[in-house]
Amino acid sequence: MPEHAAHGGPGLPQERRVVTEIPGPRSRDLQERKGAAVARGVGTTLPVYIVAAGGGVLVDVDGNSLIDFGSGIAVTTVGNSAPQVVTAVAAQAAAFTHTCFMVTPYDGYIRVAEALNRLTPGSHDKRTVLFNSGAEAVENAVKIARSHTRKQAVVAFDHAYHGRTNLTMALTAKNMPYKSGFGPLAPEVYRAPLSYPFRDGGLDGATAARRAIDVIEKQVGSENLAALVIEPIQGEGGFIVPASGFVQALVDWCHANDVVFVADEVQTGFARTGEMFAVDHEGVVPDLIVTAKGIAGGLPLAAVTGRADIMDAPHAGGLGGTYGGNPLACAAALAVLETIEAEGLVDRARAIGKTMVERLTAIQTKDSRLGEVRGRGAMVAVELVRPSTTEPDAELTRTIAAAAHSRGLVVLTCGTHGNVLRFLPPLSMPDHLLSEGLDVLEQIFEEHP
Known part of the structure; x- marks a missing residue:
């Protein structure tokens, strides 16, 4: 694989550099200030405080340079400080920062909507509405x-994650830390079994879909069901890739029963999986598709895009929000889309994924605690288990993640059982850092038998 050019802040070295313990003294000072100023419900995976980022690195206040395998949970997909994004946001900020599209509109919002209508799956007539966060967009997809x-x-x-608002908490499967103590939750939300090949005996997609549909028909009834909401590849649930045919069978059932099929592509969208959207792997066309995270290079933006007749159902004034489609975020989103095309980032995601899966699978052949290596594109995970079993090992997962953090490698964990390491490197990650990060992981597994 040729070395991929990385961009970032001017002169930002693309290297892992650990000059203090992690977190270092200045980060620890800031963490103390956080404890005194910020509500304790806001957790921190790795309390190093960042002053610069770009390409494949995060630089903290102590001068440590960390390899970034997290992308801010799939947000900085095109990289931090992507040049086109920086330029576009600066130009928009100099013109105006806000007017509220519902009061005095601007063309940036329309241009983003036009781009999403064009790029999302399907050639049918579409409409788009913009919001601030993935949870807000999911909630509005349900409203629509x-x-x-x-x-x-x-x-x-099962295993779903859709957000932290009242309705999206109800849609989310995992109790801690997302739902516990925050009820009562929104009513009329039901749950069906997912296709989870590693844990459901290799059930094929069609059979797994039939199992889910049986539950839906018995417990809900299609005559009562407005929407089926699914992540084509689950995020927080463990980067679970359903068996082939599962998603398509659900779409077919929805269309036969006047149920809106909603694809939550908040974490999977915008080249992350080696296609522009994860449903493209399945050849599926959703009725509504929800996007956020990687859409705007780190600025808050989200969208619901879908069939015009569905999207136009709510009355005028029924959708919107003060900050939805903020002009700075719209400028960033347009620059992100330009960057994905100009830098061939769909192909880059495939190349990153190929490298990661090959290296992680090689580790798996020597270590039976790596129960499954899975994912698509630059959205890859390893499910960790007790040796030669499928029993989840959350303690090992925490140990491996902590060791990676201490050596200057940012990794994230996920999964209903807390036993999945997930990797979301920015697509601006240079090859030498990708390889070095995987070297670090391999060494850690060897040192923690």
């Missing part, structure tokens, strides 16, 4: 589906 169908129930899936 209910308005269109005049039905109320919503189905989500």
Whole structure:
């Protein structure tokens, strides 16, 4: 694989550099200030405080340079400080920062909507509405589906994560830390079993879909169901890739039963999986597609895009928000889309994924605690288990992640059982840092038998 050119802040060296213990003294000081100033409910995976970032590195206040295998949870997909994004945001900030699109609109919002209508799957007539966060967009997708169908129930899936608002907490499967103590949750939300090949005996996609549909028909009834909401590859749930045919069978059932199929592509969208959207791997065309995270290079933006007749169901004034489609975020989003195309980042995601899967699979052949290596593109995970079993090993997962952090490698964990290491490197990650990060992981597994 040829060395991939990395961009970042001017002169930012693309190297792992550990000059203090991690976190270092200045980061520890800031962490003490956080404890005194910030609500304790806001957790921190790795309390190093960042002053610069770009390409494949994060530089902290102590001068440490960390390899970034997290991308701010899939947000900085095109890289931190991507040149086109920086230029576009600076130019927009100099013109104006806000007017509220619902009061006095501007063309940036329209241009983003036009781009999403063009790029999302399907050639049908589409409409888009912009919001601030993935959770807000998911919630509005449900609102739109209910308005269109005049039905109320919503189905989500085992291991799902859809957000932290009241409705999206209800859609989310995992209790801690997302739901515990925050009820009562929104009503008319139901759950169906997912296709999880590693844990459901290798059930094929069609059979797994039939199992899910049986639950839906018995417990909800299609006559009551407004929407089925699913992540094509689950994020927080463990980067679970459903068996082939599972998603398509659900789409077919939805279309036969006047149910809106909503693809939550908040974490999977915008080249992350080696296609522009994860449903493209399945050849699926959602009725509504929800996007956020990687859409705007780190600025808050989210969208719901879908079939015009569904999207236009809510009455005028029924959708919107003060900051939705902020002009700075819209400028960033347009620059992100330009960067993905100009730098061939869909192909880059495939190349990163190929390297990661090959290296992690090689480790797996020597270590039976790596139960499964899975994912698509630059969205890769390893599910860790007790040796030669499928029993989840959350303690090992925490140990490996902590060791990586101490050596200047940012990794994230996930999974219903807390036993999955997930890797989301920015697509600006240079090859030598990708390889070095994988070397670090391999060494850590060897040192923690």
